[in-house]
Amino acid sequence: MTDEAEREQWYQEKIAADARALGLDDVPNVDRRGWATSTAEHEKWVADCMTDRGVPTTWNGPARGGIQYDTPPESQKQAVALVEWTCSAMYPIDPTLLQDWTDAQLRLVYDYWEQYEIPCLEARGFTVDTSTRPSKESFVAKFHTQERHRWWPVQDTLVGLDDARYADVIEACPEFPADAVLYGYDG
Incomplete structure (x- = not known):
């Protein structure tokens, strides 16, 4: 659009x-x-x-x-x-x-989680369960289907945190790349 x-x-x-x-x-x-x-x-x-x-x-x-x-x-x-x-x-x-994320955006999110988000959470003392992490290509291929992988490292890791702690962690480790990167959005 x-x-x-x-x-x-x-x-x-x-x-x-x-x-x-x-x-x-x-x-x-x-x-x-x-x-x-x-x-x-x-x-x-x-x-x-x-x-x-x-x-x-x-x-x-x-x-x-x-x-x-x-x-x-x-x-x-x-x-x-x-x-x-x-x-x-x-x-x-x-x-x-x-709009639904494109394959390129899904790959970007996956790479962001793997290269930035997970290490950021682990550096703050959280254990991120990656045992159910799909391959990048499987994550992308199934994202918009009924067989979608339910792996979502931030939400899965931060379940149960109080609002203040959750806000602190998300501020330090944003869940997604900046909109300018993810959407190429410049206003």
Whole structure:
């Protein structure tokens, strides 16, 4: 998805699908404020936007991700859903970053884990189980299939850590290569 018309079509389809999923029948026109260049950036912008619109919202940070807000009373659920939809529509993630990884990207992720991520985790005292690690070619060939290998060294290794420790480890040992490397993304 490289051309602006494709991105815009994706955006229009996405916000329409999101409105349906939230049960919103009548949504306003929203001016997109640009493309978020990461999930973390999108979540932070949405949390700030929702808070600015009267729905106190917390962003969980880059390590855990996601946003949180109190469950509204039944009488306010549609209004809160509209605020969330509006903020998400204003600050969407660039669809280029949401496409399935290519074989080249999968090889890059595999190499990154093997050459950087695993040694980084081990240097911090973690034992990374590589006994089920597939070959690179098997990892790539099966990634988008039902037979996909479930080997995911970061998540498998860091299960059970509290949020603060998890965030520290992910900051020191990012799970994936930088978006500029993985996606060739320059904004």
